[in-house]
Amino acid sequence: xxxxxxxxxxxxxxxxxxxxxxxxxxxxxxxxxxxxxxxxxxxxxxxxxxxxxxxxxxxxxxxxxxxxxxxxxxxxxxxxxxxxxxxxxxxxxxxxxxxxxxxxxxxxxxxxxx
Amino acid sequence: xxxxxxxxxxxxxxxxxxxxxxxxxxxxxxxxxxxxxxxxxxxxxxxxxxxxxxxxxxxxxxxxxxxxxxxxxxxxxxxxxxxxxxxxxxxxxxxxxxxxxxxxxxxxxxxxx
Numbered sequence: 001x002x003x004x005x006x007x008x009x010x011x012x013x014x015x016x017x018x019x020x021x022x023x024x025x026x027x028x029x030x031x032x033x034x035x036x037x038x039x040x041x042x043x044x045x046x047x048x049x050x051x052x053x054x055x056x057x058x059x060x061x062x063x064x065x066x067x068x069x070x071x072x073x074x075x076x077x078x079x080x081x082x083x084x085x086x087x088x089x090x091x092x093x094x095x096x097x098x099x100x101x102x103x104x105x106x107x108x109x110x111x112x113x114x
Numbered sequence: 115x116x117x118x119x120x121x122x123x124x125x126x127x128x129x130x131x132x133x134x135x136x137x138x139x140x141x142x143x144x145x146x147x148x149x150x151x152x153x154x155x156x157x158x159x160x161x162x163x164x165x166x167x168x169x170x171x172x173x174x175x176x177x178x179x180x181x182x183x184x185x186x187x188x189x190x191x192x193x194x195x196x197x198x199x200x201x202x203x204x205x206x207x208x209x210x211x212x213x214x215x216x217x218x219x220x221x222x223x224x225x226x227x
Contacts, residue, residue, distance in 0.1 A: 034215070043205060043220040044157070090157060094216075100145065100209075101170055102216060104157040 002027040002093050006105035013081050014113050021076040021108050023091030032094035033074040034102065035065055039087045047089075050074065061085070086112040116140040118219035120206050126225045130195050135222045137189045137206030146189045147207040147216060148181065150174070157205065163189065196226045 003026045013019050025031055032051050036044040048059025055067040065076045074091060088109045092102040119138045127133050139146055148160040162169040163181050180192045189208075193200055203223050207216040 036218070044218040046215055046217070049215055092157075101147065101159040101162055101172075102149075102157075102207075103159065106156045 002031070002095060002103045004091050004093050004103055004105035006089075006091055006108050008108045009106070010109045010111065012111040012113060015083050016080050019076075019078045019081045019085070019110065021089050021091075021110070023074045023076065023105060024072050025074060025091070025093045026072065027093050027095075030069075032100075033065075033067060034092040034094065035059065035063070035074075035076050036090045036092060036104075037061075037087050038090065038107075044090065047076070081110075081112055083112045083114070086110055118206055118208055118217050120204075120219040120222050122222060123220065124223045124225070126227065127196055129198055129226055133193050133196055133224060135191045135193075135204050135206075135224070137191075137208075137219055138187060139189055139206070139208035140210075140217060143208035143210050143217075145169075145209045145211070145216075146181075146183070147209075148191045149205045149207060149218075150202040151205065151221075152199075152202045160191070160204075193224075196224075198226050200224060201226045 005024045007022050034049045035047040038044050047063050048057050050057050050067045058064050063078050067074050088107045090107045091105040094102050121136045146163040149157050151157045159172050161171045161175045178194045183189050203221045205221045206219040209216045
């Protein structure tokens with residue numbers, strides 16, 4: 001069975017500082033990996049995804065993530081955080097078969113202080 | 115840019131009542147999903163749907179739940195007899211093909227009293 005762990009429930013970061021959100025997954029084959037962002041009361045917006053190829057993927061809003069197979073990780077980074085980045089971030093792993101469901105981590109809530 | 119839409123945005127119902135949540139997928143998408151998110155918890159998979167049949171369902175998706183695509187456009191989730199614990203945000207998601215991104219709708223907040 002696939003699973004995702006996001007070890008940090010909350011992270012507080014100063015505006016302009018760098019941000020890294022951790023994600024570890026468990027899946028028996030090469031996974032599809034995703035990061036979604038959810039602003040309060042809103043739906044899920046895709047930030048970036050990894051299917052294959054280059055293990056460093058670029059996304060929207062200046063985010064990037066690196067797939068490390070040896071560590072079963074897919075950490076999300078942003079060099080300089082803006083106040084509008086305050087939101088909840090979800091890592092997800094997708095199956096490559098059957099219904100191709102997504103399994104989500106518990107999320108990391110990011111607070112940005114001035 | 116095409117979007118997944120969901121109606122209603124908020125539904126309040128009494129325990130034991132039936133509710134139908136509606137989703138309009140992006141027009142050329144073939145795979146459809148329902149997820150839910152109980153307040154403060156993670157997003158959970160409910161069911162996937164392709165070619166007019168369920169591909170996979172979770173343990174949550176019991177006999178009280180059903181899905182259909184009645185008119186070739188709307189994709190609906192029906193809960194026959196709602197329980198308090200069904201209160202959650204329900205998200206519809208759709209994708210074109212297997213190796214593709216799932217695009218999520220804005221969600222329907224269901225409150226069961």
